[in-house]
Amino acid sequence: SFSIPHGNYGRIAPRSGLAWKKHLDVGAGVIDSDYRGEVRVVIFNLSQNEYVVTPGERIAQMIIEKVVPTEIEEVDDLEATERGAGGFGSTGVKLNEINNDLNKE
Known part of the structure; x- marks a missing residue:
């Protein structure tokens, strides 16, 4: 058992090795400080391969x-x-901007 100090919360995150090697991700992972039940982990398998958790x-x-x-x-x-209302990827450097910078040198 454990308790999270008041004024904090627990965030469940994937382990990088499992995410990288097996393409497993974790979802819905916020544990409030006043929660006292069993903590469970939601896992998403993003690969085509079956994975059994031991x-x-x-x-x-x-x-x-x-x-x-x-x-x-x-x-x-x-x-x-x-940025305005630009969505995903809208803040990255555009390829033609990189090419223009390279051509100046």
């Missing part, structure tokens, strides 16, 4: 993180940013 196998890790009290303010309009 008792005692280290498949995940819990990282204790501090809860940062934050106030969120609802607004009618958001200020403009360079």
